[in-house]
Amino acid sequence: MTSQPREVEIFALGHQGDGETADGHYIPYTVPGDRVRATFDGIRGHLLEVVSPGPARVAAPCKHFGTCGGCAVQHLSEDFYRHWKVGQIRDALTQRNVTGYEMKPIVSVAPHSRRRATLSAKLTRDGMVVGFQERGSNFIVDIHECQVIDRRLEALIPKLREALAGELPRSAQCEIGLTATDTGIDMTLTLPGVEMDAPHRSRLAKLVAQLHVARLVVNGELVAQTSPPSLRWGGVHVAIPAGAFLQAVPAAEQAMQMLAVQGAANARKVADLFAGCGTFTFPLAKASAVTAFEGDADAADALKEAARHALAMKPIVVERRDLFRRPLLSTELEAFDSIVLNPPRAGAKAQCEQLAHAKVKRAVMVSCSPATFARDARTLIDGGFKLCEVTPIDQFLWATHVELVARFER
Ligand SMILES: C[S@@+](CC[C@H](N)C(=O)[O-])C[C@H]1O[C@@H](n2cnc3c(N)ncnc32)[C@H](O)[C@@H]1O
Incomplete structure (x- = not known):
């Protein structure tokens, strides 16, 4: 049962990035020294308002911070964070x-440097949603910017929203894996419950040209490739298998x-x-x-x-x-x-x-x-x-x- 709102002070930051009160409650998106108003379900707090900010609090750079589950601690000063x-x-x-x-x-590492991302996508009654899951839930936050991922991946998100709209089964949640390699973007799609027949496969194959990606693998099956995704280590080119660890x-x-x-x-x-x-x-x-x-x-x-x-x-x-x-x-x-x-x-x-x-x-x-x-x-x-x-x-x-x-x- 959710408690009545009360005012508490945060004295430490736990390993999951949640602020901790002196009596052992955890409140996400708070920092030590914050005075906040929050409600509680057991030891889990829900932040309602920062009454007075702690010295390590900064404004988060991303507008999705707090709803998108991708980042937990954008609100910490650089020194405190490190x-x-x-x-x-x-x-x-x-x-x-x-x-x-x-x-x-x-x-x-710098913002916009991550070359890998796994996005979720769903065709809803209100249209296509492409983004990251909310923290602790399956709900997808429709992403319009991401400060973390490589700009080539960020630029692909609106194109994915458009291109995938005709391809996803309604209401099924699909996963999109993206990796920026030296030879282009490697893309994997997981479409639950989809049996791919020839017309479907050839429609999906067109996405490679439409999205300018190097390879598309759907449900583990290679659908199309313009150039094999590869990376160079120690001067040696390595062709990267789809889904391999990087x-x-x-x-x-x-x-x-x-x-x-x-x-x-x-x-x-x-x-x-x-x-x-x-x-x-x-x-x-x-x-x-x-x-x-x-x-x-x-x-x-x-x-x-x-x-x-x-x-x-x-x-x-x-x-x-x-x-x-x-x-x-x-x-x-x-x-x-x-x-x-x-x-x-x-x-x-x-x-x-x-x-x-x-x-x-x-x-x-x-x-x-x-x-x-x-x-x-x-x-x-x-x-x-x-x-x-x-x-x-x-x-x-x-x-x-x-x-x-x-x-x-x-
Ligand atoms: C953290 S990744 C590191 C890979 C590589 N060193 C790199 O930097 O890209 C761990 C690797 O261990 C492999 N691995 C996982 N379990 C293993 C096991 N039981 N025996 C051998 N390799 C395993 C994975 O396939 C993966 O390639």
């Missing part, structure tokens, strides 16, 4: 009793690549674990022989194919392997001077247990989850590694998420 993101990593490490490392300055922001990716290469400097042989399509493999292979391990078949094949054309590089070997079920054993790891790991959010528990017992001297972990990173860092430290430095990477601007690159040495 401090809060770094604090999430520090807190996760403290919880695992990991200390004595150097925290490097956070790497920030770092979301080129500037964040470059910072991660640079730190991975620095961390593996002078290594003769490097293992690149959870290699994806080769984001780190090719920059690393400029100086070291690299064996890349990746679980996803399409990503591993793309990496293998690109490696065949990677001239003037040290040897690259690619192995498809499930590193959760079959981590590299400590004896296998000892064939390498340096290990680069970039696991998914679940972390690399089984792999770090093996690494902790291997005689390898150096490791670089690129992580998108401070919590699982801290767990795995503890394992490595208990096995004799020292966590030397951590570089926070703010790849997801104005979201609650923070990533990092960490360097370990024995």
